[in-house]
Amino acid sequence: MRGTTTTLRRRLLPTAIACGIAAVTVPARAAAPATTEPSSDPPAGPDARFRDPGRRPWARCTDEVDPCMRPRPARVLLLSLGALGGGVAAGLLFALGDRLAPGDPATLLVGTGALAGAGALVGMAAGRLGADQAALSDRVRPSVASLDWTVAQPTNLDEREPHTLALRWAPTWRFADGSRVRLVGHFGGWPRPREQVDPRPQVQAADDGRDGTAPRSLSQRQLSASVGLDWAVNLPYPAVRRPDRSSFLGPADIRWRPTFEFRRDSYELGDASTPRTVERTMLLPLTAGARWYLSPRQRFTFYVGPRFDMIAYAEPGQDGLSRGRGVQLGPIYGEAWYDIDIPLTPGRRRDGQLRRADVNAMLTMGYVHSRFDGRGFNFGPVVGFLGPFHLGWITRVRPHGSKLAIQAGASARLGNGFSGTLDVGLVVPDFGPGGRRR
Amino acid sequence: MRRLGWLALSVSLSGSPGCVRPECADADYGDPECRVIAENELARLRTADGVEIRFADPREEDATTWEARGLLRESASEGVVARIAGPGDFALSLQRQAGDPGATFLRLDNVDQDATITVVDGGESLEVEAEGFVPSSRQLVFTLDDEVPLWVRGRIPCPGRYRIAALGDIQTNPTQFARIAEALSTERLRAAQLGEPLLALMIVGDLSEATRDEEFEALHDIIDRLPFPVMTTPGNHDVYRPTRPYYNLSFGPGTHEATLCNAKLVMLDTGSGAIATSVQARLPELFDRDEAEVLIVGMHHPVYPGQTGAGWSREDQAAHVMSELAIARADLVVAGHAHALHDFSGIDVGDVQLREIITGTGGATQGIADPRFGYVRITIDGGEMDTCFVEVPPPGYDGPTGDDLPNLPNCPASD
Numbered sequence: 112m113r114g115t116t117t118t119l120r121r122r123l124l125p126t127a128i129a130c131g132i133a134a135v136t137v138p139a140r141a142a143a144p145a146t147t148e149p150s151s152d153p154p155a156g157p158d159a160r161f162r163d164p165g166r167r168p169w170a171r172c173t174d175e176v177d178p179c180m181r182p183r184p185a186r187v188l189l190l191s192l193g194a195l196g197g198g199v200a201a202g203l204l205f206a207l208g209d210r211l212a213p214g215d216p217a218t219l220l221v222g223t224g225a226l227a228g229a230g231a232l233v234g235m236a237a238g239r240l241g242a243d244q245a246a247l248s249d250r251v252r253p254s255v256a257s258l259d260w261t262v263a264q265p266t267n268l269d270e271r272e273p274h275t276l277a278l279r280w281a282p283t284w285r286f287a288d289g290s291r292v293r294l295v296g297h298f299g300g301w302p303r304p305r306e307q308v309d310p311r312p313q314v315q316a317a318d319d320g321r322d323g324t325a326p327r328s329l330s331q332r333q334l335s336a337s338v339g340l341d342w343a344v345n346l347p348y349p350a351v352r353r354p355d356r357s358s359f360l361g362p363a364d365i366r367w368r369p370t371f372e373f374r375r376d377s378y379e380l381g382d383a384s385t386p387r388t389v390e391r392t393m394l395l396p397l398t399a400g401a402r403w404y405l406s407p408r409q410r411f412t413f414y415v416g417p418r419f420d421m422i423a424y425a426e427p428g429q430d431g432l433s434r435g436r437g438v439q440l441g442p443i444y445g446e447a448w449y450d451i452d453i454p455l456t457p458g459r460r461r462d463g464q465l466r467r468a469d470v471n472a473m474l475t476m477g478y479v480h481s482r483f484d485g486r487g488f489n490f491g492p493v494v495g496f497l498g499p500f501h502l503g504w505i506t507r508v509r510p511h512g513s514k515l516a517i518q519a520g521a522s523a524r525l526g527n528g529f530s531g532t533l534d535v536g537l538v539v540p541d542f543g544p545g546g547r548r549r
Numbered sequence: 550m551r552r553l554g555w556l557a558l559s560v561s562l563s564g565s566p567g568c569v570r571p572e573c574a575d576a577d578y579g580d581p582e583c584r585v586i587a588e589n590e591l592a593r594l595r596t597a598d599g600v601e602i603r604f605a606d607p608r609e610e611d612a613t614t615w616e617a618r619g620l621l622r623e624s625a626s627e628g629v630v631a632r633i634a635g636p637g638d639f640a641l642s643l644q645r646q647a648g649d650p651g652a653t654f655l656r657l658d659n660v661d662q663d664a665t666i667t668v669v670d671g672g673e674s675l676e677v678e679a680e681g682f683v684p685s686s687r688q689l690v691f692t693l694d695d696e697v698p699l700w701v702r703g704r705i706p707c708p709g710r711y712r713i714a715a716l717g718d719i720q721t722n723p724t725q726f727a728r729i730a731e732a733l734s735t736e737r738l739r740a741a742q743l744g745e746p747l748l749a750l751m752i753v754g755d756l757s758e759a760t761r762d763e764e765f766e767a768l769h770d771i772i773d774r775l776p777f778p779v780m781t782t783p784g785n786h787d788v789y790r791p792t793r794p795y796y797n798l799s800f801g802p803g804t805h806e807a808t809l810c811n812a813k814l815v816m817l818d819t820g821s822g823a824i825a826t827s828v829q830a831r832l833p834e835l836f837d838r839d840e841a842e843v844l845i846v847g848m849h850h851p852v853y854p855g856q857t858g859a860g861w862s863r864e865d866q867a868a869h870v871m872s873e874l875a876i877a878r879a880d881l882v883v884a885g886h887a888h889a890l891h892d893f894s895g896i897d898v899g900d901v902q903l904r905e906i907i908t909g910t911g912g913a914t915q916g917i918a919d920p921r922f923g924y925v926r927i928t929i930d931g932g933e934m935d936t937c938f939v940e941v942p943p944p945g946y947d948g949p950t951g952d953d954l955p956n957l958p959n960c961p962a963s964d
Binding site: 207219267268308309310374421422424426436442483486489491526 | 568569570571572573582585586589590593614615616617785786789820821822823826827829830831832833834850853854855856857858859860861862863864865866868869871872873875876886887895896897898899900901915916917918
């Protein structure tokens with residue numbers, strides 16, 4: 112009992128320090144294990160729940176995972192919550208006829224609910240295909256450093272859509288109790304400017320420097336950066352140990368991710384006007400969230416928080432930026448993600464030899480409730496309410512026994528069109544006592 | 550070596566321009582850039598008998614170019630119709646390009662009842678008396694003998710103090726909008742007696758629910774009877790059927806400007822939750838006050854949405870627009886999209902504070918609560934501007950249903 116209390120105190124202490132509050136005394140729970148995320152280890156002793164192949168109820172525990180996780184009811188619950196939340200929010204929007212002043216949380220719920228529902232459905236399909244097994248010991252996590260390349264292709268004559276390059280980082284410090292803090296961020300931008308033309312018929316003119324007749328109207332460059340912390344603390348699981356059969360739906364952790372996002376756009380407008388510089392800053396100091404492990408290999412994560420915007424610009428002919436004093440309370444910020452781990456090298460080779468590398472992948476689906484980067488998902492007359500949806504696949508390759516791994520991925524973003532991103536990154540062990548243990 | 554070959558191929562493919570064509574070669578009028586092309590094409594017309602008619606800046610003397618300041622169409626039933634897109638002075642050039650000299654019939658729509666029409670032929674100016682079937686329409690007949698351009702110019706009398714009305718989001722309720730239009734006609738008479746005439750109505754989008762011709766025609770039946778010009782821009786409900794530029798074919802440009810006495814009025818087509826990049830490139834030109842003392846910019850999607858959830862799909866463009874509004878020291882942004890009345894005063898952009906009023910109160914459903922329909926009245930007196938809200942409740946309500954907003958009170962009933 113004493114040992115359990117100590118463990119819980121140690122686990123919550125980093126959070127308490129991070130949040131600037133005093134550590135609280137947590138009442139001791141009966142036999143609650145020091146949980147992190149789902150274990151990849153089989154249970155230590157025989158367990159009747161796993162030994163009865165004839166008894167396979169729909170809401171059964173996942174094989175060989177202790178404590179028990181019940182992916183099927185968990186996914187049905189997520190699907191129901193997603194449908195309910197999204198449906199109620201959409202109903203509220205229609206019932207109130209767009210007149211609700213703080214209507215943004217409702218649109219966030221619509222996007223998040225849609226993602227939760229879609230994730231649960233894909234998760235069900237993956238579960239049917241055998242994904243509900245013990246957690247992967249080396250699942251995909253953010254690379255400690257990676258390079259992103261967003262591919263762009265112009266569709267109009269004499270226009271240029273810039274590729275985007277970004278260096279991302281996410282080194283992780285893991286505490287002994289499994290909690291972790293991650294320094295997240297990126298630095299990047301457009302290596303070449305975006306070029307746009309003016310298609311108005313009255314300004315068309317032949318020019319040797321162009322393939323067509325439309326004059327250049329706008330040239331834009333962008334610099335992009337962000338930095339933040341992503342703090343995750345595991346919640347006890349099971350929260351209450353019941354003497355009878357387990358009815359738990361999976362562990363969870365809570366998160367706090369203060370982030371600072373910055374974009375600097377430089378414009379050349381037409382031929383005559385003075386170049387313009389616009390800086391946009393998005394402050395997300397109170398973004399909090401949670402992750403729900405619906406099965407050992409499936410997770411639903413969401414973040415939500417207020418957003419504060421600052422816009423600075425340079426007056427024509429002046430070098431300095433007019434930054435002003437105030438920040439605007441912007442639309443609410445939110446994210447929702449559904450991740451599915453997929454092992455690509457299960458077991459040994461056919462000849463019985465160990466594989467030279469362990470290869471695992473992750474399918475990720477996401478919704479980001481922010482149009483900060485000019486991406487919004489529109490359909491029909493529903494314009495300007497939703498942020499972009501994401502779909503990605505990331506593969507981790509770790510040479511057998513190596514501390515280093517590489518990750519490569521491809522993702523698509525749906526919002527104001529379609530964009531694809533390729534990334535490659537390096538994985539090193541987490542820092543800190545928990546990282547060394549892992 | 551083979552791997553290097555694949556790498557070289559991949560790099561060359563990624564850097565190649567691929568299959569590119571001129572903008573809107575495949576027309577998709579959900580794309581704001583295609584609407585820019587449409588609205589500019591529709592501002593000039595070669596008539597069936599060979600006369601080139603073009604809308605121009607009222608100060609323009611050169612007939613070789615044109616601007617999207619109106620809509621021109623010709624039909625067997627109506628002849629040539631020129632719908633002026635905004636209030637204030639206007640100009641059209643007419644020039645015979647082909648065909649035999651002969652009479653050209655021209656109907657001007659959306660003209661102020663008190664405007665004077667002048668025909669300028671070479672060095673001669675002639676003020677013409679012209680009337681139409683409704684106060685905002687005039688019918689003219691010209692004989693164009695040679696290739697010298699003839700100009701039709703309109704001017705309105707400018708008092709020191711005058712009013713502009715603004716609203717958005719009519720959508721499924723043109724009946725309620727007709728009540729608002731009647732209130733506007735009444736105000737026009739009363740305000741003229743007070744020496745501060747109502748000179749224009751700005752409708753900031755969502756004139757229709759489903760981008761259908763019959764919806765636009767029903768709205769024309771209402772606004773064409775108003776004795777002052779109506780300046781419009783599309784909303785998301787006006788442009789989401791992308792097969793034809795329905796809005797532009799009915800109302801003309803979505804992005805346009807007008808100078809009304811000492812006020813510059815600008816409309817931005819944000820119907821797609823963004824503006825065309827060619828419009829983005831022209832923002833300094835559009836927001837240039839020239840000699841105007843007041844700058845009012847209208848758009849459907851609020852450039853600053855607050856927590857309404859109804860903002861631009863491209864926030865990067867919205868931020869650029871806000872910076873240009875700050876550079877131009879815009880006095881007021883009028884928007885719709887949210888079916889409500891909001892007043893955002895003190896939006897910080899650099900060292901400048903902008904003001905935005907959302908007035909999606911033109912008739913569209915406001916849900917289960919008491920609806921608050923009506924329009925924002927903007928009174929301009931020299932370089933000063935005053936705003937209040939005129940509520941036009943639907944039948945059955947005994948009076949206004951909404952309270953004063955901190956900086957936007959209900960207008961006094963006596964005015």
